[in-house]
Amino acid sequence: MVTRFTHPSVKALSLPIALAAITIFSGCATTTMKPDTRSAYDNTQQTLKAQSVNIISDGCLIRVEGGKNDIMYQRSDLASQALAQTVKTRLTEKGVKINKVSSPFVCGSLTKDELTKMDILVTHDAKDQLNTTYPLLSSTNDFDSAVNQAYLNLHSAIRRTNKVVSDNPSAYKDLGLDITSLNTIKKSEGTNKVFLVTASGSQPSMGTRMATGALTVAVAFAGGSTGYIAQKGQYYSIYLINLETNQVEWVKAGEIKANLFKMPVDSSYTVPKMFAPLYAE
Numbered sequence: 498m499v500t501r502f503t504h505p506s507v508k509a510l511s512l513p514i515a516l517a518a519i520t521i522f523s524g525c526a527t528t529t530m531k532p533d534t535r536s537a538y539d540n541t542q543q544t545l546k547a548q549s550v551n552i553i554s555d556g557c558l559i560r561v562e563g564g565k566n567d568i569m570y571q572r573s574d575l576a577s578q579a580l581a582q583t584v585k586t587r588l589t590e591k592g593v594k595i596n597k598v599s600s601p602f603v604c605g606s607l608t609k610d611e612l613t614k615m616d617i618l619v620t621h622d623a624k625d626q627l628n629t630t631y632p633l634l635s636s637t638n639d640f641d642s643a644v645n646q647a648y649l650n651l652h653s654a655i656r657r658t659n660k661v662v663s664d665n666p667s668a669y670k671d672l673g674l675d676i677t678s679l680n681t682i683k684k685s686e687g688t689n690k691v692f693l694v695t696a697s698g699s700q701p702s703m704g705t706r707m708a709t710g711a712l713t714v715a716v717a718f719a720g721g722s723t724g725y726i727a728q729k730g731q732y733y734s735i736y737l738i739n740l741e742t743n744q745v746e747w748v749k750a751g752e753i754k755a756n757l758f759k760m761p762v763d764s765s766y767t768v769p770k771m772f773a774p775l776y777a778e
Contacts, residue, residue, distance in 0.1 A: 530774065538775050541737075541746060542591070544690070549596040550588070551686045553648070554581035555695040557604035558731075558757055560618070566699075567625050568617040573603045573696075574636050575762035580696040580733055580753075583765045588692075591776055596688060601640060601648040603633040606656070606695055621760045640685070647681035650674060655693065655736060658745060672743050679740055689741040696766075698731030698757050731757045733768060737775075747775050 556577030560567040581598045588595055604612055609631040617628040632649055640648070654674040674682075683689060730752075737747040755766045770778045 538747075541775060545588075545593045548690060549594045549688050550690045550692065551596050551688050552581050552584055552598045553651075553686075553691050553693045554578065554584075554598060554600045555602055555605045555652070555693075556580065556600075557606060557695065557697045559615070559699045561699055561701045562616075565614065565616045565625075565627070568604060568612065568615050568628055568633070569621070569758070570603055570617055570633065571620045572758060572760070572762055574600075576696040576698075576757050577603070577635065578637075579763050579765050580694050583768060584692060584694050584735065584771070586765065587771055591772070597686075599648075599686065600635045601632075601638050601645060602652075603635055605632060605649065605652045606697070644681055644685050647678040647685070650678040651682060651693065651738075654678075655745075670745075672738060672745050674743055679743055683740045686740070689739060691738050691740065693734075693736040693738055695734045696731070696753065696757060697734070698753075700758050731755075733766075733771070735771070749773075749775070 554577045556573040556575070558569040558573045558576055560569055577600050578598075581600060585595045585598060612631050612633065613628055615628050616625040617630075617633075618625050632645065634645070638645070651674060654672050658670055658672060682691070732750060733753050734750040735748065736745055738744075739746050749772065751768070751771075753766055753768060755763055772778060
């Protein structure tokens with residue numbers, strides 16, 4: 498099930514990027530799951546236990562201004578690492594072996610057009626400046642240009658699929674990632690199964706809140722178009738990707754209750770039922 502919220506003030510506001518209705522992803526809590534659905538999830542669990550699995554993380558935190566919005570680079574970079582650590586810990590507790598974590602980009606889920614229309618804060622106390630860089634490499638990125646392009650293509654493929662949360666494990670379409678990128682990522686990761694996870698959020702600056710009151714701000718969801726939500730919002734998205742079959746096998750997204758925007762950034766987050774219904778939590 499997908500719950501869609503359209504904020505009533507969307508049409509009345511003018512932000513530097515085009516406004517649109519937001520889709521909030523929410524898993525539907527069902528009291529009874531069909532036996533074949535539970536069986537499919539159980540099979541996925543066993544498959545994950547039978548091989549090593551990697552995590553690809555991304556973070557994108559935006560400060561909304563009256564003019565150009567600000568990419569909060571340092572916070573985004575650290576939020577990506579924190580969410581990856583959260584996912585790694587939860588999966589390890591479930592008996593899944595995580596070989597490595599890759600964090601190629603900051604705001605890798607955004608397009609070049611979106612990123613280069615914003616300013617950037619390189620550190621939390623830096624002065625904002627026009628962002629002319631695409632893609633924004635993370636502080637830990639040591640990939641060459643060909644591998645970076647493959648990871649960018651993965652983000653683009655996820656955007657095109659427009660995945661949403663569903664209790665039906667067979668509801669997802671093919672990923673549609675090109676073969677060259679698929680093989681490049683498989684070689685880089687050394688496994689056929691990866692979790693793509695993203696921490697995303699937007700926070701109006703003090704000046705913007707005072708000038709406009711309740712407003713709509715941009716949220717960069719992993720694997721989806723930029724969304725918009727009233728005032729501050731922070732979210733996670735998780736995609737289980739099979740690089741052998743070129744498919745997305747499971748998706749989950751929801752709200753992160755912790756404060757992603759504070760400094761120092763937390764090293765991990767508490768996210769209840771992050772892996773439900775894949776795992777009974």
